[in-house]
Amino acid sequence: MAKYEFIDSQRKHAHPGWTVVNMCAWLEVSKSGYYNWRFRPQSATAARRQALTARVRHFFEESDGTYGYRRIHADLAEEGTEASPELVRQIMRDEALYPCQPRPRRVTTIPDDDAADIPDLVQRDFSADRPGVKFVGDITYIHTWEGFVYLATVIDCYSKKVVGWSLADHMRSELVEQALLNAAATTRIEPDAIWHSDRG
Structure with missing residues (x-):
């Protein structure tokens, strides 16, 4: 047979x-x-x-x-x-039906209960009339063979391009600081520019 x-x-x-x-x-x-x-x-x-x-x-x-x-x-x-x-x-x-288990979600925003409220200057308006006046950013995680790494990005609302980023194996403030420094090195940032993250 x-x-x-x-x-x-x-x-x-x-x-x-x-x-x-x-x-x-x-x-x-x-x-x-x-x-x-x-x-x-x-x-x-x-x-x-x-x-x-x-x-x-x-x-x-x-x-x-x-x-x-x-x-x-x-x-x-x-x-x-x-x-x-x-x-x-x-x-x-x-039948080659191999399950793909979703990985546990990583928390990338840890609010500080003692911190003062930060006003939302963007109000869901992610447009800009010229470059360098309004930026948004966030932190996401990427799973690799050696564990998780974290990516911080800075996006110019005018061009919608990533103008700065930083990658590290931690979520300390230096991760975002380095992304902002990289953005400042590649694009002009106005003195009164707005930086908006998921915490305002």
Whole structure:
């Protein structure tokens, strides 16, 4: 049966010269045996597995590709579909359904309860009539093979371009200070310019 399955899988790719006749000869099986296998009635076991595979794929896609076999097994059990956890795991492996678990969110804004309120001078207006008068920025994190790094950016509201940035493995004030220094080195900043972050 394994030889027939191989022939059937390669037949769909239409490799030059890989005809059913040639592959049967190479694998020393009869052409009639292959066609008898291919057009045989589907067994009850195969039909059940095909239906189960469809339900596994359904729950996997419903989870946006985040559910592993345990969660999908629980969903199957809840709807009344019987299947062992190991069978669900095998189906997911055969169908290349590998879950991608969302990483925990990193907090990049830590408010200081003792700090005075800072007025919002931008008021959701992120436009500017000339460069160097209004800037916005924020800190985001990037996951690397060696851990998290943090990126601070400075964006000119006039050009919408990043005019300064800084990258470090911490979120101390020096991270933002360096981004602002880089911005000052690449663009003119007016004396009364506004700097707006997510804390005002």
